[in-house]
Amino acid sequence: MKLLLGITGSIAAYKSADLARLLTREGHEVRCILTEAGGRFIPALTLASLTGQTVHGANPELNEWRPSPVVEHIDLARWADLVAVVPATADIMGKTAHGLADDLLSTVLLATRATILWAPAMNTGMWDNAAVQANVACLRERGHRFVEPDEGLLACGESGQGKLAEIEDIAEAIRALGNPKLPTLVGRQVLVTGGPTREDLDPVRTLTNRSTGSMGVHLARALRDAGAHPHLVLGGDLAAPWGVPTIRVHSAEHMLTACRELWPRMAGCFAAAAVADQRPEHRAEQKVKKQEGAESLLLVRTPDILATLSKEKKPGQWLVGFAAESERHTEHAMVKLERKGLDAVLVNDITGGKGFGFRPNTLVPVVAEGAQPELGPLPKDDLARAVVAWWAGRL
Ligand SMILES: Cc1cc2nc3c(=O)[nH]c(=O)nc-3n(C[C@H](O)[C@H](O)[C@H](O)COP(=O)(O)O)c2cc1C
Structure with a gap:
């Protein structure tokens, strides 16, 4: 992505250095424009060193009016895939909302x-x-996007909304808006399930599994960045990704209800949740007291979410499932594919504790024609992007 990062005159300007460094390390091309006031809070030298790019802008050492073989503001305006202003002052938003262009950044923004x-x-x-809020509303109406300021203790000593959002949240929004889109996914509504389900025995005890939900979260992010509109149905405790509507669920039953509600409006589904196959027959209202000697627990089957979505599938809708297998991977995946009416199964080898948590992972896609070349080993965020790109290529 080619990111033009505008930095204006706020105390939070020093945080934009971290953002520039993070995105540059990810392989994005980051060029900075400093306003004259922005340059008082952070030196251009810091930004140039972190991005490996010339810093543009208004402070005397940068001299935005220097004679140049290109028309700088038009050149930069055309170059960018995305323009992000971090931090954005009341002043720069007011100028842009009113069509004013009295320095390089405000001119590029127009x-x-x-x-x-x-x-x-x-x-x-x-x-x-009220004037600031009117300017924000005006910019929103014109299609500009916002990462709202957080609430907290501000540099001026007051508490309330106004603190620059966390850099990781801003980076998420930048990736979502600026990353290249995959044409077969643009604008598609996609259901993603992720995480473990929890089947309660009583108010304190639960049956669950070792899934964290990271694959579901990364898939939702990758789909969002590719231009789709993912809807995440998520078990477990991971944070929901920026810009992805997320329904938090507890049990398999709860997950099924959320999925069935969404499914008729979806183009397809990536079902990455590790859904419990059984639940205790009874959930005790009060904490069960321990007893002497051996105890037994009667388990009953939970609803089969994939099979239910498959039954309710309309023509054109697609379903991609995941399988964690410890032996005869392809054979088991082919059975799952046929029995549940899926379009693809991504097989995770879980021998020796592989496949869970945040470690690099490999997935083998299995479709009706058989096993496909494996994806990975890759960290889960890159693996999720590889899965989405592989599937987008088949659509
Ligand atoms: C110490 C200091 C801190 C400031 N912090 C902010 C701020 O966080 N947000 C803001 O909108 N303005 C802030 N201002 C005011 C802006 O710097 C001022 O409006 C300036 O003209 C903005 O110019 P620019 O938008 O071209 O960068 C601050 C000013 C000073 C002196």
Whole structure:
């Protein structure tokens, strides 16, 4: 992605150095524009060193009016896949909302046809000011995107909304808006399930499994970045990804209800959740007291979410399942594919504790024609992107 990062005159400007470093390390091309006030809070030298790119802007050492063989503001405006202003002052948003262009950044913001993302930071009184809110509403109406400021203790000593959002959340929004899109997925609504389910024995004890939900979360992110509209149905405790509507669920029954509600509107589904196959026959209302000697627990089957979605599948809808296997991987996946009416099964080898948590992982896609070349080994975020790209290529 080619990211143009505007940095304006807020105390939070020093945080934009971390953002520039993070995104540069991920392989994105990051060019910075400093306003004159922004340059008082963070040196251009820091940004140039972290990004390996010339810093553009208005402070005297950068001299935005220097004679140049290209028209700098138009060149930068055309170059960018995304323009992000982090931190964004009340001033720069007000200027852009009113069509003013009196320095390089404000001129680029008017000239660019790329998506514009704002991460405002300011004192609570300024953020709550009716004029600022009117400017934000005006920019939103024109299709500009925002990462809202957080609530917290501000540099001025006041508490309230106005603190620059976390850098990782801003980076997420930048990836979501600026990463290249996959044409077969753009605008498609996709259901993603992830995480473990929990089947309660009583108010404190539960039957669950070792899934964390990271594959589901990374798949939802990868789909979002590819231009799809993922809807995540998530068990476990991981944070929901930025910009992805997420329904948190507890039991298999609960997950099924959420999935069935969404399914008629979806183009397809990636079912990465590790759904419990059994639940205790009874859930005790009060904590069960221990007894002397051996105890037994009667388990009954939980609903089969994939089989249910498959039965309710309309023409054109697709279903991709995941399988964790410890032996005869392809053979078991082919049985699952046919029995559950799936379009593909991604097989995870779980021998020796592989496949769970945050370690690099490998998946073998199995479709009606048989096993396909494996994806990985890759960290789960890259693996999720590989899965999405592989599937988008088959659509
Ligand atoms: C110490 C200091 C901190 C400031 N912090 C902020 C801020 O967080 N948000 C904001 O909107 N303005 C802040 N301002 C005011 C802006 O710097 C001022 O409006 C400036 O003209 C903005 O210019 P720019 O938008 O071109 O960068 C601050 C000013 C000073 C002196």
